[in-house]
Amino acid sequence: MDLQLSGKRALVTGSTAGIGFAIATELAREGVAVTVNGRSPERVADAVQRLRGLVAGAVVSGVAADVATTAGVAVLIAACPQADILVNNLGIFDPVPFEDIPDSEWQRFFDTNVMSGVRLSRHYLPLMKAANWGRIVFISSESGVNPPPEMVHYGMTKAAQLSVSRGLAQSCAGTGVTVNAVLPGPTKSEGVAEFFGKLATAQGVSLDEMERLFFAEARPTSILKRFIDPSEVAALVTYVCSPRSAATNGAALRVEGGIISSMC
Numbered sequence: 001m002d003l004q005l006s007g008k009r010a011l012v013t014g015s016t017a018g019i020g021f022a023i024a025t026e027l028a029r030e031g032v033a034v035t036v037n038g039r040s041p042e043r044v045a046d047a048v049q050r051l052r053g054l055v056a057g058a059v060v061s062g063v064a065a066d067v068a069t070t071a072g073v074a075v076l077i078a079a080c081p082q083a084d085i086l087v088n089n090l091g092i093f094d095p096v097p098f099e100d101i102p103d104s105e106w107q108r109f110f111d112t113n114v115m116s117g118v119r120l121s122r123h124y125l126p127l128m129k130a131a132n133w134g135r136i137v138f139i140s141s142e143s144g145v146n147p148p149p150e151m152v153h154y155g156m157t158k159a160a161q162l163s164v165s166r167g168l169a170q171s172c173a174g175t176g177v178t179v180n181a182v183l184p185g186p187t188k189s190e191g192v193a194e195f196f197g198k199l200a201t202a203q204g205v206s207l208d209e210m211e212r213l214f215f216a217e218a219r220p221t222s223i224l225k226r227f228i229d230p231s232e233v234a235a236l237v238t239y240v241c242s243p244r245s246a247a248t249n250g251a252a253l254r255v256e257g258g259i260i261s262s263m264c
Contacts, residue, residue: 001244003030003238003239003242003243003244004242004243004244005027005030005031005032005238005241005242005243006030006031006032007031007032007033008031008032008033008084008085008241009032009033009035009082009083009084009085010024010027010032010033010034010035010083010084010085010086010087010241011034011035011037011076011080011083011085011086011087011120011124012024012027012034012035012036012037012087012089013037013067013076013087013088013089013090013116013117013120014037014038014067014089014090014091015036015037015038015047015087015089016036016037016038016040016043016044016046016047017038017043017047017189017190017191018187018189018190018191018230019089019139019184019187019189019230019233019234020036020087020089020090020139021036021047021050021051021230022230022231022233022234023087023089023139023233023234023237023238024036024047024051024060025051025054025055025234026231026234026235026237026238027085027238027241028051028054028055028058028059028060029055029058030238030242032059032085032241033059033060033061034051034058034059034060034061035060035061035062035063035079035080035083036048036051036060036061036062036063037062037063037064037065037067037076037090038062038064039064039065039066039072040064041064043064044062044063044064045062047062048060048061048062061080063075063076063079063080065079067090067116067119067120068090068108068111068112068115068116069111070119073116073119073120073123076120077120077123082127083124083127083134084128084131084133084134084135085134085135085136085137085241086120086121086124086134086135086136086137087136087137087139087237087241088116088117088120088121088136088137088138088139088161089139090112090113090116090117091112091113091139091141091157092108092109092112092113092154093151093154093191094151094154095148095150095151095195096150096151096153097150098149098152101152101153105153106153106156109153109154109156109157110156110157110160112157113154113157113158113160113161114157114160114161114164117138117161117164118164121136121164121168121179124136125168125171125172125177125179128177129172129175129177131176132175132176132177133176133177133243134176134177134178135177135178135179135240135241135242135245136165136168136177136178136179136180137179137180137181137182137237137240137241138161138162138164138165138179138180138181138182139161139181139182139184139233139237140158140161140162140165140181140182140183140252141154141155141158141183141184141185141256142183142184142185142254142256142259142260143155143158144158144159144161144162144181144183144252145159145162145183145252145260145262146259146260147159150218158183161181162181162252165179165180165181165250165252166179166181166250166252169249169250169251170250172249176246178240178245178246178248178249178250179249179250180240180245180248180249180250180251180252180253181251181252181253182233182236182237182240182253182255183252183253183254183255183256183260184228184233184255184256185219185222185224185228185255185256185257185259186214186219186222186227186228186257186259187227187228187229187230187233188227188228188229188230189230192227196210196211196214211226211227212225219259221258221259221260221261222257222258222259223257223258223259224257224258225257226257228255228256228257232255233255236253236255240253
């Protein structure tokens with residue numbers, strides 16, 4: 001299927017690894033000129049080089065900026081003032097008991113997971129409306145509707161992303177601009193793999209056994225019963241970014257392996 005994306009320009013935040021890098025790669029395969037983003041100049045340069053190696057002829061650039069801050073957002077916008085597609089992927093997680101989460105961590109999670117996308121959307125959305133075409137995608141999580149007790153602050157930010165994306169979509173009524181949220185489930189990104197590797201070592205079990213235990217005990221409603229590959233999330237996001245997805249707007253789209261048991 002031709003997704004009709006050739007020649008579009010996309011900005012993907014938090015895209016030096018994991019889901020973000022997979023999204024940037026898939027968009028580049030569809031002929032999109034992609035800007036990758038991360039906090040470290042070294043990691044950004046490495047991501048650009050890897051993406052060019054994976055996709056022959058890829059048009060890709062990189063901007064090092066911490067978009068969890070207003071200053072970082074300003075740096076990114078100055079380097080990439082125009083975009084047809086904005087994927088708000090930047091996000092952090094950290095399993096911590098609720099009683100042990102200080103105010104500073106609530107604020108850090110909100111600034112990183114929510115305000116980064118709010119600030120960038122505030123810049124790019126008016127430009128998209130003026131052009132009568134654009135795509136904004138928030139990478140939320142199944143935790144946005146299934147708040148995890150082991151990281152309540154993370155679930156709060158993911159629920160906030162759903163509210164923001166729906167509200168922005170309604171502001172685009174009658175235009176060629178869409179705003180959607182995508183809800184991945186537990187995904188085998190570098191951070192998740194490292195975290196579960198440490199858990200497996202601490203418990204004296206293999207990584208495969210640790211994965212089985214996680215889905216048996218912590219996410220028993222999963223139908224997939226395994227970690228999702230970042231490329232599986234990227235496939236849905238790439239479609240949502242395309243002109244072919246014009247009728248999909250204001251949606252919370254699941255790619256979470258069936259963890260959410262409700263039908264709507």
